[in-house]
Amino acid sequence: MSETKCTTCNDKDTGRCNTEQCTGSPVLPQNDASDIKQVVAVMSGKGGVGKSSVSALLAIALARRGYKVGILDADITGPSIPKLFGLVDRPEQFNNYILPVKTSLGIQVMSLNLFLPQEDDPVIWRGPILSSAVKQFWTDVAWGKLDYLIVDMPPGTGDVPLTVMQSLPLNGLVVVSSPQDLAMMVVGKTIKMARQACIPILGLVENMSYITCPHCGEKIQPFGHGSVKEAASKKGLPLLAVLPVDPELAKLADAGRIEDYEETSLRNIEPLVEVVEKGYNRKVEGCENCHHQ
Numbered sequence: 601m602s603e604t605k606c607t608t609c610n611d612k613d614t615g616r617c618n619t620e621q622c623t624g625s626p627v628l629p630q631n632d633a634s635d636i637k638q639v640v641a642v643m644s645g646k647g648g649v650g651k652s653s654v655s656a657l658l659a660i661a662l663a664r665r666g667y668k669v670g671i672l673d674a675d676i677t678g679p680s681i682p683k684l685f686g687l688v689d690r691p692e693q694f695n696n697y698i699l700p701v702k703t704s705l706g707i708q709v710m711s712l713n714l715f716l717p718q719e720d721d722p723v724i725w726r727g728p729i730l731s732s733a734v735k736q737f738w739t740d741v742a743w744g745k746l747d748y749l750i751v752d753m754p755p756g757t758g759d760v761p762l763t764v765m766q767s768l769p770l771n772g773l774v775v776v777s778s779p780q781d782l783a784m785m786v787v788g789k790t791i792k793m794a795r796q797a798c799i800p801i802l803g804l805v806e807n808m809s810y811i812t813c814p815h816c817g818e819k820i821q822p823f824g825h826g827s828v829k830e831a832a833s834k835k836g837l838p839l840l841a842v843l844p845v846d847p848e849l850a851k852l853a854d855a856g857r858i859e860d861y862e863e864t865s866l867r868n869i870e871p872l873v874e875v876v877e878k879g880y881n882r883k884v885e886g887c888e889n890c891h892h893q
């Protein structure tokens with residue numbers, strides 16, 4: 601918790617002053633019920649390319665390696681993390697903080713869907729309210745000690761991704777895409793946005809890259825091939841994982857049992873896990889004076 605000599609905001613008495621006006625930085629400090637070492641966001645330009653699945657698989661792989669992991673579901677209007685893990689419990693409150701809900705592997709999850717009476721209730725909120733909900737998932741949640749907090753971003757480059765980039769102390773960002781040209785075009789926008797916000801990009805993940813024929817084992821690439829690899833090399837970024845369309849993953853995700861995904865299948869994301877595991881504090885060129893550096 602940063603010490604702030606605040607004379608302007610209402611939090612001066614509680615010592616929980618977090619505002620940019622008072623801290624001089626838009627990046628929110630950790631609250632005194634959280635001790636998070638690395639914050640990594642998973643983003644995509646376009647919806648439905650597998651960003652939540654990659655966030656979940658990354659969290660599972662890290663948890664299986666013995667790390668303490670959390671997932672902040674910043675996809676407020678389309679939150680799918682609780683569904684993937686089969687979570688139904690409502691978050692409890694303790695000492696004015698909200699407690700995340702734990703998965704069977706012990707991954708701490710916070711998502712708006714955990715507060716909705718029905719999981720298919722829509723969240724019809726305007727941008728500023730969505731953004732403040734995401735900020736609250738950082739300021740008002742008792743995350744405890746975490747080695748890694750994975751932030752599942754909403755698709756696109758709107759209000760909420762911008763809030764996450766400006767307000768959370770992100771150590772790095774992973775960009776997920778499927779191989780179609782349309783998805784690739786928006787990846788370019790995502791990369792530019794992250795660079796403008798001075799967030800280090802750890803690399804790209806190509807999801808739904810190919811299908812393996814169950815009869816002959818041939819790899820079929822329904823959306824073409826090589827476009828994410830090409831984009832990664834053009835942008836000077838590593839391609840950290842190439843994931844197939846895996847019916848088993850889809851089945852487990854639908855059943856809320858993504859944690860039962862086989863260890864052997866998780867090997868596909870090993871390079872991504874290793875980059876995240878190493879930790880990331882690289883400076884972004886040209887951003888030396890920025891709040892994130």
Ligand SMILES: Nc1ncnc2c1ncn2[C@@H]1O[C@H](COP(=O)(O)OP(=O)(O)OP(=O)(O)O)[C@@H](O)[C@H]1O
Nearest residue numbers: 647648649650651652653755808844845846850853
């Ligand atoms: N590699 C994969 N193999 C099979 N199914 C997949 C794969 N990746 C994702 N899916 C399935 O595709 C659907 C969309 O995936 P997911 O929710 O992870 O995408 P998203 O990019 O987070 O979507 P949104 O934009 O809605 O947040 C889900 O039903 C998921 O189970």
